[in-house]
Amino acid sequence: MEWWVSMPKVELHAHLNGSIRHSTLLELARALGEKGVIDFSDLEHVILKKDRSLREVFELFDLIHIITTDHMTVTRITKEVIEDFAAENVVYLELRTTPKANSSIGMSKRSYVEAVLKGLRAVSTVDVDFMSDNENSERLVNSLGPTTNHKYNVNTRKRIVVRLLLSIDRRETTEAAKETVSLALEMKHLGVVGIDLSGNPVVGEWITYLPALKYAREQGLHITLHCGEVRNSKEIRDMLNFLPQRIGHAIFLDEEDWEKLKSYNIPVEICLTSNIRTLSVPSLDVHHFVDLYNAKHPVVLCTDDTGVFSTSLSDEYRIAASTFGLGKKEMFELSKNSVEFVFADNGVKEELRSIFNSAAKSFI
Numbered sequence: 130m131e132w133w134v135s136m137p138k139v140e141l142h143a144h145l146n147g148s149i150r151h152s153t154l155l156e157l158a159r160a161l162g163e164k165g166v167i168d169f170s171d172l173e174h175v176i177l178k179k180d181r182s183l184r185e186v187f188e189l190f191d192l193i194h195i196i197t198t199d200h201m202t203v204t205r206i207t208k209e210v211i212e213d214f215a216a217e218n219v220v221y222l223e224l225r226t227t228p229k230a231n232s233s234i235g236m237s238k239r240s241y242v243e244a245v246l247k248g249l250r251a252v253s254t255v256d257v258d259f260m261s262d263n264e265n266s267e268r269l270v271n272s273l274g275p276t277t278n279h280k281y282n283v284n285t286r287k288r289i290v291v292r293l294l295l296s297i298d299r300r301e302t303t304e305a306a307k308e309t310v311s312l313a314l315e316m317k318h319l320g321v322v323g324i325d326l327s328g329n330p331v332v333g334e335w336i337t338y339l340p341a342l343k344y345a346r347e348q349g350l351h352i353t354l355h356c357g358e359v360r361n362s363k364e365i366r367d368m369l370n371f372l373p374q375r376i377g378h379a380i381f382l383d384e385e386d387w388e389k390l391k392s393y394n395i396p397v398e399i400c401l402t403s404n405i406r407t408l409s410v411p412s413l414d415v416h417h418f419v420d421l422y423n424a425k426h427p428v429v430l431c432t433d434d435t436g437v438f439s440t441s442l443s444d445e446y447r448i449a450a451s452t453f454g455l456g457k458k459e460m461f462e463l464s465k466n467s468v469e470f471v472f473a474d475n476g477v478k479e480e481l482r483s484i485f486n487s488a489a490k491s492f493i
């Protein structure tokens with residue numbers, strides 16, 4: 130097995146509906162086509178298209194949401210996404226998703242997240258560490274297999290720790306954003322560790338989400354923001370001054386913003402393939418990863434949307450290593466350092482550190 134696959138990895142920026150398997154998306158789209166809800170032949174090429182602009186990506190998400198937004202499907206895709214990440218040795222997954230309400234099918238934001246949690250519990254091919262209501266907030270390991278090995282070992286049954294972030298979509302009102310934060314607070318004991326702000330970056334205004342984000346922070350939730358995906362100096366500055374615990378992308382920052390980002394030491398979730406596929410960064414050799422990495426700024430390699438951008442976390446590590454001339458040892462250190470930026474509690478961090486320490490001799 131190649132080192133980028135066997136190496137333990139931490140995924141901190143993965144959107145549920147962006148990470149659906151192609152085969153599942155096509156199967157679901159075909160089924161809706163047969164029912165006459167959508168025209169499958171029109172859609173097939175849209176789903177299979179490789180490069181798409183940021184605008185087209187958001188059009189695709191609207192389509193994906195038509196295909197996936199029912200409780201059973203949400204449960205299924207959650208289960209599959211977790212299995213896929215675990216299969217490539219992701220040992221900690223912070224999965225983010227936007228709670229959706231659709232009264233015509235009896236879906237509320239709460240029932241949407243409950244369907245996600247059901248998917249988490251339904252995983253049977255790997256051991257999943259998640260939080261459970263039944264056990265007074267204790268961590269449970271969903272295991273059907275042989276005894277769980279807490280030491281990292283590629284030959285034993287795989288194990289993955291999963292925590293959730295609830296996303297606020299930029300199309301939402303202040304009230305809707307607050308509803309998501311309240312839900313996250315109520316579901317903290319079930320493994321919801323924070324809030325993400327995402328959605329089409331040319332839509333909406335920072336001031337709309339600010340009250341909800343402030344409330345989230347006051348109540349002890351962690352916050353990550355999609356920041357600088359398009360040119361918008363005022364918003365980028367407002368976001369950095371908010372001091373989120375992490376930001377995603379960080380592309381269109383000007384000189385002053387870079388200095389601010391570095392002096393505030395805000396970790397950046399880097400999504401190489403996503404940035405190239407959406408034409409947000411013209412080529413990898415000019416990607417800001419290089420400057421941040423050389424400056425020893427905290428960075429975490431992530432996938433964004435494995436399904437939409439046809440990538441995997443292993444691929445992102447392979448691409449970074451070959452493009453930026455980094456060796457296995459440097460990539461292992463990068464992966465290991467990601468543990469320090471997870472939103473889970475110290476107990477989880479300790480466990481992850483020990484997984485990386487056990488694995489070190491194979492990669493350094």
Ligand code: 5GP
Pocket residue numbers: 144145146147190191225226227228296298327328329330355358403433434
């Ligand atoms: P979901 O939250 O429905 O599980 O995942 C899909 C959603 O994540 C999209 O509708 C969008 O709001 C958000 N998302 C996925 N990828 C990106 C991205 O690259 N940039 C931004 N700003 N939002 C994204």
